[in-house]
Amino acid sequence: MRILVVTVxxxxxxxxxxxxxxxxLRERGHRILYAAPFAARGVVPHPDVVGIDLPRACGRDRRTALRAARALLAGHGAEADVVLLHDPELLLALPGTLRRWRRDGRAPVAVWDVHEDTAAALVMKRWVPALLRPPLKVVVRAAEHLAERHVRLLLAEHAYQERFRRAHPVVPNFPAVPADPPPAPGTDRVVYLGHLSRARGALDLIETARLVGPDVRVEVIGAADPEVKGVLAEADRAGVLRWHGYQPNDRALELIRGALAGLSLLHDQPNYRHSRPTKVVEYMAHGVPVVTTPTPLAAGLVARHRCGLLVPYENPAATAAAIWRLRTDERLRLTSAAHGRAAALAELDWAEQASDFADRLEMWVKEATSDGTTRPRPAMTGPIRG
Incomplete structure (x- = not known):
């Protein structure tokens, strides 16, 4: 198949x-045209995909990115068998494009991959005025119901199904569990992997680092929102913690191996109540004990698999105490690591989901073809920029 993957x-x-x-998809031999904000993020396309550079949608500045995405979909969408969209904003670029595709008799299968609770995520954004948040939530829910009438949906969590009227397939956001046994957890450093913001516990990480240092080093891996970037950089300069910034996936996962614990300090926000923090499963997969706030799905993993400790929301002192407990109790540290690793291998491995994901897209294309809604398309090409 020819697949156009888009994110701004x-x-x-x-x-x-x-x-x-x-x-x-590449493992199945499918051809990928990947449109993403390469230049804005300072990276180049992966050598095995055809890349098209798009502007980045950030804060209130989204119009430029959406105009570029709309032009891309109009120009390249009809060449694809599948158009896989990863941002709810991109749904705004679809209405006229869908009509044009259908008029031309070259309608690809349009798929929206639902990564998060869109409405709950939007009302957390500081750039959204407080007065607009309640009506915006209503508008987003209405847009989601409209979207499921016109595009296929894939959900990253089973809990997201509650937002929609129809049943949609779920492709959980599990990591790939490495086959090689990881090193045993050490005693001198803890790690955080993922995006950084106030609501994700960035300031709690800094205070935790002050409480456990210098005997235990806190290493933070991930890009940061502007509101916390400065304080993280200052904490790094002062030696309070080590902030690695954004790292490619393979490098980031290498950095968490052998850590005393992996931290997930999400605050109690609606957007986090229905999502399984991927970082928690990544810690488990790499044999790292988990220390997490009690968001429901994270707490369920820790309780069910006995792979770490729960700490209260926004409580660096309790987080520091949990780290010290794991550091001083070798049996707890090693059994938590082993339990998490075993659970990840048995239940939480992307290898078990990859085939279902590719099968689903292939089936949708076959259904569309048998309905007579598609016809041969021109060869999919695209300039590599960025």
Whole structure:
């Protein structure tokens, strides 16, 4: 198949998009045209995909990116068998494009991969005025119901199904569990892997680092929102913690191996109540004990698999105490690591999802073809820019 993958929000090296979904499709021999904000993020397209550079949608500045995405879909969408969209904003670029595709008799299968609770995520954004948040949530829910009438949906969590009227397939955001046994957890450093913001616990990480240092080093891996970037950089300069910034997926996962614990300090926000923090599963997969706030799905993993400790929301002192407990109790540390690793291998491995994901897209294309809604398309090409 010829598959056009589009994002204007996510990093081009996003693990779910590039290292899981695109990798699974390439393994089947499908051809990928990947449109993403390469230049804005300072990266170049992966050598195994054809890349098209798009502007990045950030904060209130989204119009330029959406105009570029609309032009891309109009120009390249009809060449594809599948158009896989990863941002809810891209749905705004679809209405006229869908009509044009159908008029031309070359309608690809349009798929929206639902990464998060869109309405809950939007009302957390500081750039959205407080007065607009309640009506915006209503508008987003209405847009989601409209979207499921016109495009196919893939959900990253089973809990997202509650937002929609119809049943949609779920492709969980599991990591690829390495086959080689990881090193045993050490005693001198803890790690955080993922995007950084206030609501994701960036300031709690800094205070935790002050409480456990210098005997235990806190290493933070990930890009940061502007509101916390300065304080993280200052904490790094002062030696409070080590902030590695954004790292490619393979490098980031290498950095968490052998850590005393992996931290997930999400605050109690609606957007996090229905999502399984991918970082928690990544810690488990790499044999690293988990220390997490009690968001429901993370707490469920820790309780069910006995792979770490729960700490209260926004409580660096309790987080520091949990780290010290794991450091001083070798049996707890090693059994937590082993339990997490075993659970990841048995239940939480992307290898078990990759085939289902690729099968689903292939089935949708076959259904569309048998309905007579598609016809041979021109060869899919695209300039590599960025």
């Amino acid at each position: 929000v996510h990093h081009p090296e996003d693990a779910r998009i590039l290292h899981r979904q695109i990798a699974a």
